[in-house]
Amino acid sequence: MMKKVLFVDDEPLIAQGLSSILDWNKYGIEIAGTANDGLSALEMIREEPVDLLVTDIMMPRMNGLELIRKIKDNEENKTKFIVLSGYEEFEYVKAGIQLGIENYILKPINLEELESTIRHIRGDWEREEIQQVQFEEDWEVLRSNILQRWVSGEIESQEFKHRAQLLGLPLDREKYRLYVIRPILTENCDIIQKVGAIMADPCRELIRAMERLKPRETEVISFMDPDGDMVILYASCGQKDDAAVQRQVKATAQALPGSLEASFWISEGGPGADFKGVQFSYARAKSVFHRFLITGTDRIRFTDADEQGTAASPMIEWNSEKYVELLIEGNTEPVEHFIGEVLWSACRENLTPREACVNTALQLMLAAKEREENPDYSEVFGPLSRISTLPSLIRHVTATVSKSMERQDTVRGEYSPHVAFLVEQVHRHYADELSLKTLSQKVGLHPNYLGQLFQQELGHSFSDFVNQYRIEKATQLLMHTDRKTTEIALSVGYLDTSYFYRQFKKYAGVSPTELRHMYTK
Template structure:
């Protein structure tokens, strides 16, 4: 759809222009109306109309000056139709000098206006088609040249070529804007990948429309699916680039389903610094994970920060225990503190996701121990891994919390009246407390059960007596200490819960058929 701007200081003329023609039938939509040249000039700057119908005699800025400023200052390629109440050849002559397409006298004749608009609409389409064909070839050349430049090729000949194609002087001020639709292309397959590519095509069209024909070559793709703009001070909107980018971000998120991020570099001076500006924008967009509302990220706000790629060492046993015991009111604060630590450390998304996936596998182990619905949790874990890559921090926190609460609810539901779950919990209790002097009575008291009944349940569902299982766990831990440390046997005995070293030795031999010294020296055969 082509855009037309109507300009006249007489309200009834403006109203007449709106209804005199069926603009949509001619392929136009009215992008603005103005009663003076100043307002009209602002609309030209923002909307970049294809056709401007303007009165010649207006206060402050008249129609001829509007044409001059639009074409020379704003680089508008619009067609102009001049309206005048005076049959004055000098006006017509001056209008034609400014490349006005037509000069119509008031009162307007609707047939004549219809004929002029029909002719101009066809002319605009033909010129646009021709320009698009030329621009496709130039865009390819420009994109390849920009790609080489941002990848570090600073040959003077290449810099000169980019400057010529983009009409940027060597000492001109410039900035780089990047738009990213999601973060990785590798996740997309089949219909998803087609949808992602369609989003990029649509996004590119929106950006082209916003910049206008004069600046199409300033748009590039960086080879990683990101769309960039090399903005220079010749652009009429250079001083309001951030507002332009934020407006585009809103449009692109509406088109692409709210998965677009944007960043902008600092201002640099000189064509040779295009690569630097690009790297700044690229660095800034790397912080999209911490952006709460997929907002516009400025390099100046993040240039002193660094993403942390060290492995997370947060202990998740507390959270696992809360999930096991279904203490839902305590789960959310613990998850909150976990993610606060991630944010404070600026942990890399990959590191956070790896940590959360490790936790998911621990949850799967818990479900396996109680013979719960393992398939359901494996499916949830895999789905979480797939979607987590495309979430920002608040979204990831919300999804992870939901998974934890769901697991707690599932385990609690299974726990009710399920003796096998109780045995699983007793085993877990033993693994956590084997180094203490624990006995069946104390464990039964911890689980509010009769010790005789708990002993029977444990034997039935584990195949071992309580004390036999406790000794097995202790000896397994002792073997690890023997092989990995220089501790004395008496020290290891105490460390795994035996007060009497002789008793420890007897149990060790009974379970392993070997003395501790065999493991200490590595002679286990």
């Protein structure tokens, strides 16, 4: 569950700057807002409590210490506090320490000290959660989170060992063998690859079978990672034969009933490793999904360590001019045939290198999207990270391009003069502040009435239209330039970088960083 942070400082630039000084999402924290004095902050917290308050001391109306005292008057409140101060405010800082603040940080803010404090606070939150949920349903979620941090190398060994004792995890074993299992749902389901019950059920059936058939003196540890893949760890006391465990995993998967309507791609993390080697095994197993696509129709696809070497990326050559001509002609059948021929040309017998295929798929989809008036990029990028097979990639591209062509064929009536004015303003001034209140004054209409006209003619609100157009421009800059994400955010009208990230994920389906990883210039 995401924690919430509120920034309070009478200097607006500092309060807003705190929002972008760190990648707060990295620490499981979302920004609740900013306030410029203690009284305003107290009103916001009474309306919606926060988990962390970062506050200046010297402020008008109510200073930071008074704010902390007021919040602590509520015995149920569990907010943690970080105080910002100047050197001349040391007596106030001592008073803050007596109130139980987590840390005080001198201005200008030391980024490393702030990050260290946040990591410490996150550890406190996790310890509190462990105590709270030992006998609740959230226990399994917390266990998965801790295990994920272990295999990803995001938790110190001593800290993890302490948590593992509370969670009952076996850390005294000599060898850990790791497998990552990705379910590939039948037909078009694997284009969308929903993370949740649809994916979890087939995996849980497989996990139960593995636990029933596990070798002697071996314990099976399993959890679902953030990508919706199941991670399996065989923890054994003795030096069990790696090949025997591998045969057992394959046999268990093959024995699953066909009624589950799912195929499985199982990636091996390499030979058994000790406690510290699990992170390398996890990274090795996961890398297969990022580097390859599978093409066969086998129900169980097992990729062992020997198959995970570097594969030469195929050169995919295609005639872009001919493709654009087909798009202009507007017949979907020859377009779909063209897409299939291009992508199947990259096919390899076992594992097909992923990067060239995905880059080509993006070029094919974007060529069609560029012809739309208001393209929706979420349907292009969103599903890509969960596509595991070459046939699924081809189906995704053809479906996306076909929808785009259908939209282009739709006859749109002329916009009314007032709505046409709004559309033109967005196209010309999207990098500036735009509001119906301001623009309505120029056309002599009430902003509510103008907003209703816009909604009726375009099918969505004016703010949605502005955000979608800005994200479209940002997407083009991310794909075709090397400019920093913060610069791009400013150039398309977002002063708050964290707000830009949220809007980009909402409209594009992926984060700016994920988009750049998917698309190479």
